[in-house]
Amino acid sequence: MRRVISVLVAVLLLCGVGYAVIRSIDPPGVTTAQVRVLIGSEKAEFFNDPEVIEEFKAKGFEVKQQTTGSWTMPTANLDGLDLAFPASRGPAEDIKKNKGITAEAVTPFYSPLVVIAHKNAADALANANLATKGTGPVPWKLQMQPYLDKVRTDTKWTSLQGAAATGELAGDIYLTTTDPTTSSSGALHLAAVSYLENGERVVADDAALAKVGPLLKKLTDKQGDQKTSSDGPFKDFLSGVGNPLVLVYESQVASLVAHGVSTGDLVVLYPDTTVSSDHTAVGLTANGRQVADLLKDDPRLRELEAKHGFRPQADPAAFGKALAGHSDPTFATELSAAGIKQAPVASVAMLGKLVDAAKGK
């Protein structure tokens, strides 16, 4: 993350100048330029927010959004679009490559991957030492190595103490993710697991790939059909259907909580080693690049980003501020302070190979 920031500071300065020039030509509130953005579904509500629309309008833009899975963007038809805004750097880099874009992409905010569960499932994990319970401001954590051991041995929920009492906790223990071939969260999860399975080293060669491949395939096979976008499994969970453990972006839950919506007995479990999605905006036109910069620099937009559960890169306190006064479920306002490690993500090319291995291709 630090590395990203230092690059971004330089870009920010350059763009800031261009931005100031254009703004001075454009009288505020008189003309608005329509900007078409292609986003991952997890950002749909942010762009639909009337306050976000209002702030963009005040800055001279009307943003029209279209959602799709982040990994479908590099191959999607981007004609007529001003900005592609996937949930991670990988697809953003592919878009740049495919479109021959040399300008640096912008990462206005990020969000770590978390696991959501109903209270009874979280308790069952904690009883079996697969999770540590949250208390007060300390968040719940999922112990990744013990969890992966249970996956390896096809352990069933019914073998965990406390799970037998409720009929819904049955079958093998595994996380539901999105399809890593189309969606960023599924692919990032594979990156984190491959890092752990490779002895906490980034998978960088074919030998390491061969070592981690079988576990990735097992994690994927267990799930069967996977949804293409992170909105699907999350909505299923909220509707009371789906697997007991679902991998989502922290922002999906935090947004509801920051808006004062009760999430019932939902528990947020932070994997002790996780990956963050660096929501990365690739400007395809000058207007698109301006919108990307506003997302990163505009204080009002940053505040709204945090209200939608994202963590603005340039304002580390914003996330905690947006959730102030809400204690249920517990969020880790500071990830490293809570002992949540970030797994580095393999290169785009290697990530593609990891996905293929997981899908048995």
Next chain:
Amino acid sequence: MRTTSVLRRLAPALLVLALAATACTSEPSPAPQPDPPKDGVLRVLAGSELQDMAPVLAEAKKATGVTVQFTWTGSLDGADTVASGQADGKYDAVWFPSNHYLRLDPAAQGKLLSETPVMTTPVAVGVRSVMLNEMGWGDGSQVTWGQLGDAAAAGRLSYGMADPSRSNSGFSALVALASAFSGAGAALTDADVTKAAPQLKRFFEGQKLTSGSSGWLAEAYQRPGQSRVGALVNYESVLLSMNRTLPADDRLTVIRPQDGVISADYPFSLLASAGQPAQDSFQRLAKYLTTAGAQQRISETTLRRPVTPNVAPAAGVPTDRRRELPFPGTRAVADGLLSSYQNDLRRPSRTVYVLDTSGSMKGPRLEALKTAMARLTGQQDPRGVRRFREREEVTLVEFASKVKSERTYAVPETSPATELARIEADVRALQADGGTAVYSSLREAYELVARQQAAAGDDRFTSIVLMTDGESNEGLKEGEFRSWFGALPERQRAVPVFPIQFGDAAKAQLSGIAELTGGKLFDGTSSLDGAFEEIRGYQ
């Protein structure tokens, strides 16, 4: 919320405006041509279950200016339409109970740009409430698929279930059953399917009704007579909605088996081929449908569950959770399961085709009939949607002024190719001449079925297809047939006739026959292939 309540008062008037349903039932191929793209109109290929969304969409039109123009088809046929590219440019979006089957098709990759789940409901079993006590199932909340299977195998529980090769409800039930019976802890494998086969066979001994659409099942459920079933496999929301109008004796207790269910989440899905105005309309409508007001209205209207946490499910929708069973992760496993169902697991069928080869059929009509029938003998049919199945008994009754010939074929359990080729050869040899004696020929078909049933002493899915291009002008009169039919024993009257309207057929005569026998009229005028194929879901 104030807007919503105003809209609610306006709803009856808006209903008329909102829905332009272009076809009533499915047609596998080719679909009727929807209109060319129009601003503010979203052309949606959808599952017919969504007809119950009419009031919600009327309000959505008021709020968003978007009119939905539906074309109905089955979930799996719809997946084929999208994967083959036939939906591109013709529709802007698709909306089925689930996109599971579609996602498994590599050809469908990239066809959908975005998917928004709108509501959920599990596939469940509705059992006649009056039967629960005698089954010893209490309030039904603790029943498992295993118990349902035991009751079916013991002859104590008969039920109707939609064809899993066509309908998402049937397919989801089949996957849930195979998971439960194999004890699979995760997504099904071929080995799990093999392991589950003996118990699946027992469960399907109780299946007395099959259909291509859930609507027909609901009607058949209420028909008096021997074919009256004790239960229906369908979406929880459909079963709960049926209870709103069913008489007390027919009311259903909805069982979500303890060992797990598969839920539909109705993803409203934008096709990647949709034009810009349609994409904007889609976004507006998708956004509207997930607002708290719309979610509440959806749940109250359809008895499905909302997907937003700030809205509670409508009264009467249970809120305790069930294990959600995963869906197979490959097309090979999914198709293997469907093929086993059709060719091995389900009760075999006795299928009689009463085919009009009168003089008016000469030329293109006879050729169309031969092509349509020949498709049912083809080998290219991975999920068992068309081809005559292994163990199926097929009889061709050729008629004009009188019955010209009757030939019966038994498709064997293994190596069916030779027998299928015989059927095809005989179909190819049909000749057109003579008048049209519909009722007399139909009577002979019923007599033939009675002889076959008596000789075999078996209990097959039995049905008659009647294809004619004209009005009955010889032999028995309609009234004579009706009184003859009325005097038949119960078992014979339980055999439905599925008439296909073709050429200059007398629609009134044919719908009369369908109604009298508990069948369903199919329209073969635009696609005879399509009608013959669609009826396979009922055989």
